[in-house]
Amino acid sequence: xxxxxxxxxxxxxxxxxxxxxxxxxxxxxxxxxxxxxxxxSTVVALTPALVAAERWGFLVFFWVLVLLxxxxxxxxxxxxxxxxxxxxxxxFSFVVYPVISTFQVSLTNLGDGTRATREEATAQILGASVxxxxxxxxxxxxxxxxxxxxxxxxxxxxxxxxTGEASVGTDEGLEPLPDATVTDxxxxxxxxxxxxxxxxxxxxxxxxxxxxxxxDGGAIRQLGIRQAFLGSTPLVYDEDAETIxxxxxxxxxxxxxxxxxxxxxxxxxxxxxxxxxxxxxxLANYVRAFTDARILSDFLGTFGWTLVFATxxxxxxFALGxxxxxxxxxxxVRGQKVYRSVLLLPYAIPSFISLLLWSGFWNTDFGxxxxxxxxxxxxxxxxxTAKVAVILTNLWLGFPYMFLVVxxxxxxxxxxxxxxxxxxxxxxxxxxxxxxFPLLLIPTAPLLVASFAFNFNNFNTIFLLTGGGPxxxxxxxxxxxxxxxxxxxxxxxxxSGAQFGFASAIAVLLFILTGVVAALxxxxxxxxxxxx
Amino acid sequence: xxxxxxxxxxxxxxxHLAAPGGDGPPAPSAPPTAYRMSRGRWWREVGWRHVxxxxxxxxxxxxxxxxxxxxxxxxxxxxxTDLVPRQLSLVNFQALFTDPSRPFGRWxxxxxxxxxxxxxxxxxxxxxxxxxxxxFRFRGRRGGLLALLLxxxxxxxxxxxxxxLLFTDLGEVIPAIGLNTLAGYVLVMCGNAFAQVWLIxxxxxxxxxxxxxxxxxxxxxxxxxxxxxxxxxxxxxxxxTSLLAFVGVISEFLIASIFLREAGVRxxxxxxxxxxxxxxxxxxxLFAAGALLTAIPVVLLFQYLQRFIVGGITAGGVKG
Numbered sequence: 001x002x003x004x005x006x007x008x009x010x011x012x013x014x015x016x017x018x019x020x021x022x023x024x025x026x027x028x029x030x031x032x033x034x035x036x037x038x039x040x041s042t043v044v045a046l047t048p049a050l051v052a053a054e055r056w057g058f059l060v061f062f063w064v065l066v067l068l069x070x071x072x073x074x075x076x077x078x079x080x081x082x083x084x085x086x087x088x089x090x091x092f093s094f095v096v097y098p099v100i101s102t103f104q105v106s107l108t109n110l111g112d113g114t115r116a117t118r119e120e121a122t123a124q125i126l127g128a129s130v131x132x133x134x135x136x137x138x139x140x141x142x143x144x145x146x147x148x149x150x151x152x153x154x155x156x157x158x159x160x161x162x163t164g165e166a167s168v169g170t171d172e173g174l175e176p177l178p179d180a181t182v183t184d185x186x187x188x189x190x191x192x193x194x195x196x197x198x199x200x201x202x203x204x205x206x207x208x209x210x211x212x213x214x215x216d217g218g219a220i221r222q223l224g225i226r227q228a229f230l231g232s233t234p235l236v237y238d239e240d241a242e243t244i245x246x247x248x249x250x251x252x253x254x255x256x257x258x259x260x261x262x263x264x265x266x267x268x269x270x271x272x273x274x275x276x277x278x279x280x281x282x283l284a285n286y287v288r289a290f291t292d293a294r295i296l297s298d299f300l301g302t303f304g305w306t307l308v309f310a311t312x313x314x315x316x317x318f319a320l321g322x323x324x325x326x327x328x329x330x331x332x333v334r335g336q337k338v339y340r341s342v343l344l345l346p347y348a349i350p351s352f353i354s355l356l357l358w359s360g361f362w363n364t365d366f367g368x369x370x371x372x373x374x375x376x377x378x379x380x381x382x383x384x385t386a387k388v389a390v391i392l393t394n395l396w397l398g399f400p401y402m403f404l405v406v407x408x409x410x411x412x413x414x415x416x417x418x419x420x421x422x423x424x425x426x427x428x429x430x431x432x433x434x435x436x437f438p439l440l441l442i443p444t445a446p447l448l449v450a451s452f453a454f455n456f457n458n459f460n461t462i463f464l465l466t467g468g469g470p471x472x473x474x475x476x477x478x479x480x481x482x483x484x485x486x487x488x489x490x491x492x493x494x495x496s497g498a499q500f501g502f503a504s505a506i507a508v509l510l511f512i513l514t515g516v517v518a519a520l521x522x523x524x525x526x527x528x529x530x531x532x
Numbered sequence: 533x534x535x536x537x538x539x540x541x542x543x544x545x546x547x548h549l550a551a552p553g554g555d556g557p558p559a560p561s562a563p564p565t566a567y568r569m570s571r572g573r574w575w576r577e578v579g580w581r582h583v584x585x586x587x588x589x590x591x592x593x594x595x596x597x598x599x600x601x602x603x604x605x606x607x608x609x610x611x612x613t614d615l616v617p618r619q620l621s622l623v624n625f626q627a628l629f630t631d632p633s634r635p636f637g638r639w640x641x642x643x644x645x646x647x648x649x650x651x652x653x654x655x656x657x658x659x660x661x662x663x664x665x666x667x668f669r670f671r672g673r674r675g676g677l678l679a680l681l682l683x684x685x686x687x688x689x690x691x692x693x694x695x696x697l698l699f700t701d702l703g704e705v706i707p708a709i710g711l712n713t714l715a716g717y718v719l720v721m722c723g724n725a726f727a728q729v730w731l732i733x734x735x736x737x738x739x740x741x742x743x744x745x746x747x748x749x750x751x752x753x754x755x756x757x758x759x760x761x762x763x764x765x766x767x768x769x770x771x772x773t774s775l776l777a778f779v780g781v782i783s784e785f786l787i788a789s790i791f792l793r794e795a796g797v798r799x800x801x802x803x804x805x806x807x808x809x810x811x812x813x814x815x816x817x818l819f820a821a822g823a824l825l826t827a828i829p830v831v832l833l834f835q836y837l838q839r840f841i842v843g844g845i846t847a848g849g850v851k852g
Contacts, residue, residue: 094723
C-alpha cells in the first residue's frame with residue numbers, strides 16, 4: 001500500500017546520528033570472505049567458456065559484478081549498499097535488463113527461422129550443401145554432448161583411421177582432442193563430454209543430420225551411427241562482399257530483404273535457401289501493429305476486454321466481499337472466526353489448482369455448473385458465456401481477499417462514529433452510504449487499484465481457464481477471452497510459430513499501458529494521502 | 533485502531549499486524565442488550581446474517597468438496613464424480629507415485645526446492661534492503677524506494693520473451709543454469725528479490741530506533757544490530773512474507789511452462805496442468821489427488837498464520 005509509505009519514516013533518522021560502525025565479529029568476517037571467494041572463483045571459472053563462446057556481454061557483466069562485490073564488501077564504506085546489493089543485482093538482471101532487452105528484440109525480426117545470426121546461417125547453408133564424393137575421407141564417429149543427450153548441444157568426437165588422431169567437431173569447426181581416450185579406433189571417453197548411446201544417437205537423428213562441422217573446402221557430416229564423412233561443396237562464401245558464389249554455375253547470391261526477412265538471393269531472384277537469420281528491422285514491427293487492420297482490430301478488441309475484465313473482477317469481488325463483511329461483522333453473530341477460516345479457503349488454495357478445477361466445472365456435458373443448475377450451456381463455446389464464466393471464476397478466487405480487507409477496514413471505523421450517525425437519524429442504508437462506505441474506501445482504494453493492476457495482466461486466470469478461447473476459425477491468434485498478456489504470449493510461444501520480434505513490440509505496448517495503470521495508481525494514492 | 537494504522541505496513545507493534553483478528557471486540561457471550569431477544573427479532577437482526585454467511589460458505593466450499601470427492605473416487609473420471617463421494621479409495625494417490633511418465637513425487641520435490649530457495653533468497657534480500665531503507669539515511673534512498681514501487685508495478689511475465697532468449701544464450705555457455713534446469717528457473721524467480729521490501733520496511737519502522745542506539749552505545753556494529761537485535765523481532769512479518777512469497781512461486785505457471793519442458797524438471801503447477809491437458813475427462817482423479825497433496829500444507833499454513841496474513845495483505849502484500 002502506497003499512501004503512507006510515501007511519507008518519511010515515522011522516526012526520522014535517529015539511527016543516522018549514531019555513527020554506524022563496521023562489523024568486527026568473526027562469523028560476519030568469515031561470511032564476507034566466503035561470499036567474496038565464491039563470487040570471484042565462480043567468475044574466474046566461467047571466464048574461459050565465455051571467451052571461447054565470444055559472449056562479451058556476459059563477460060563484462062560478470063566482471064563488473066566482481067568489481068562491485070569487492071568494492072562494496074571488502075571495504076568499510078557504503079554500508080547501506082552492503083544490504084542492498086544482492087537483491088539489486090537480481091532485480092537488475094532478471095527484471096530491469098529483460099525489460100530493456102524486450103525493447104531491443106522488438107526492433108528485430110527474431111523468431112522461428114531467424115534465431116541464428118547471419119554467420120551461423122551462412123555456415124548452415126554451406127554445411128547443408130555438402131555432398132559426399134565417392135572417395136571422400138571417412139572418420140570413426142562417437143556422438144557426444146556438453147548438455148543433455150536429448151537436447152544437445154552435440155559434438156562429433158572423430159578419429160581419423162589413417163592417423164589415429166582424435167578431434168572434436170562442432171558447428172564452430174574442427175579442433176584437436178589430445179586427451180581423449182581412444183579404444184579400437186573410437187573415442188570412448190573425453191573430459192567435459194558425455195557420450196551418447198546408439199539409442200540416444202538414433203533419437204537425436206534429426207538434430208544430428210543438421211550438424212555440420214565446417215572445414216576448409218567443405219564440411220564433416222554424419223554418416224550412420226558410427227561414421228562421418230568429409231564432403232565438399234560448390235558454394236564459396238566471400239567474406240568481404242558478404243555473398244555466396246556457386247562455383248559450378250557461377251551464380252552469386254547476396255543478402256536480400258524479402259518480407260521482414262533476409263535471404264541469400266541471386267541476381268535473377270532465386271533463393272539459395274529458405275534459411276534466414278536475425279536482422280534489425282527498425283520500427284517495422286510497430287508499423288505492422290498499427291497499420292495491419294487485422295492486427296490492429298485484434299489488439300484493440302483484446303485491450304477493451306482486458307479493461308472490462310480487470311474492472312469487473314475488482315467490482316464483483318469488492319461488492320461481494322463488502323456485503324459479506326458488513327453482514328457478518330456484527331458482534332451478535334457468533335462463529336465469526338469459523339466463517340473467516342472457511343471463507344479464507346479460496347484465497348489459500350494455490351490459484352493454479354482452483355483454475356484448473358474450475359476449467360472443468362464449465363464443461364458442457366459433465367461440468368459441475370451445468371449439473372447443479374440444470375442448464376446445458378456450452379460455456380466456453382460462445383464469447384459472451386465464456387466471459388461470464390471467466391468473471392464468475394475470478395469472483396470465487398478473489399472475494400475472500402476483499403472480504404478480509406473490508407472486514408479489517410470495518411473494524412477500524414470507530415464505533416462512536418456509527419453511533420453518532422444513528423443519532424442523527426441516518427440509519428440503515430443511508431448511514432452506510434454516507435458514513436461507513438466513504439470511510440471504507442479510504443483504506444481500501446489503493447488495494448482496489450492494485451487489484452486492478454494485477455488483473456490487467458492476469459495471465460494465469462485466462463490461460464488455465466479458457467486458454468484465451470473461444471477462437472473463430474478465421475482467427476487463431478486472438479481468442480474471445482484473451483487478455484493482452486495472453487495474446488502476446490501466444491504470438492511469442494504459440495503453436496503457429498514463434499514471432500519474438502513482433503510479440504516483443506506488442507509487449508512494449510503492453511508495458512506502456514501497464515505504465516499508465518501504474519501512474520493512475522500513484523496519483524490516486526497521492527490524492528488519498530491529501531484527503532487524510 | 534484507527535483507519536491510518538490499517539493503511540500501510542506500519543503496524544505500531546507486532547501484535548497489531550492482526551487487524552481483524554479474533555472474534556472482533558472482546559465478544560460478550562450474551563448479546564449486549566439487557567433483555568433476551570424474541571425469536572422473531574433474533575431472525576430479523578442476527579439470524580438472516582447466518583443465512584447469508586452460510587450461503588457464502590457453500591459458495592466457497594463446493595469446489596473444495598468436489599476436489600476431495602474426486603481425489604477419493606476410485607474411477608477418477610469426470611463422469612463418475614459428484615460433490616459427495618460414494619466410494620472411498622486411495623488408488624488415485626497410489627497411481628500418482630507409480631507412473632514414471634508423470635513423476636509426481638519428483639514434481640513435488642522440484643516445487644519444494646524452487647519455492648524454498650526463492651522464498652529464502654527473496655525474504656533475505658528484502659529484509660536486508662528494508663533494514664538499509666529503514667535505518668540508514670543515504671543519497672538516493674527516497675529515489676530507490678520510489679523506483680522499487682514503480683518497478684514492481686510491471687509484472688515480470690511481461691518480459692518473458694527476453695528472459696527466454698537470455699537463458700537460451702546463458703545455457704549455451706553455462707549449461708547448469710540454462711533452460712530446463714531448476715537453477716535457471718530459481719534465478720529468474722529471484723528477479724522479484726525485493727518484492728517484500730515495503731512490507732518489511734513498514735515493520736522495521738515500527739521498531740523504536742532507541743533499541744539500535746542502545747546497542748550502538750554498547751559497541752555493536754550494524755550487522756550485529758541487524759542479526760542479533762532486530763531479526764528476532766521480525767519473526768512475525770518474516771513468517772507472513774515467506775508464506776506470500778512461497779505461495780506466489782507455487783502458482784507461477786507461465787515462466788515455468790516455458791523454461792521447464794522436460795518431465796523430470798517440471799514443477800507441480802506445470803506437471804498437473806499437463807496431466808489435465810492430456811486427458812481432461814479421465815485424469816480428474818489423478819489431478820485432484822495431486823492438487824490435494826499440494827494444497828493441504830499451504831492451506832494449513834494459511835490458517836495457522838491467518839491473523840498475521842490479514843495485516844499483511846491490507847498492507848499491500850499480493851499473492852500470486
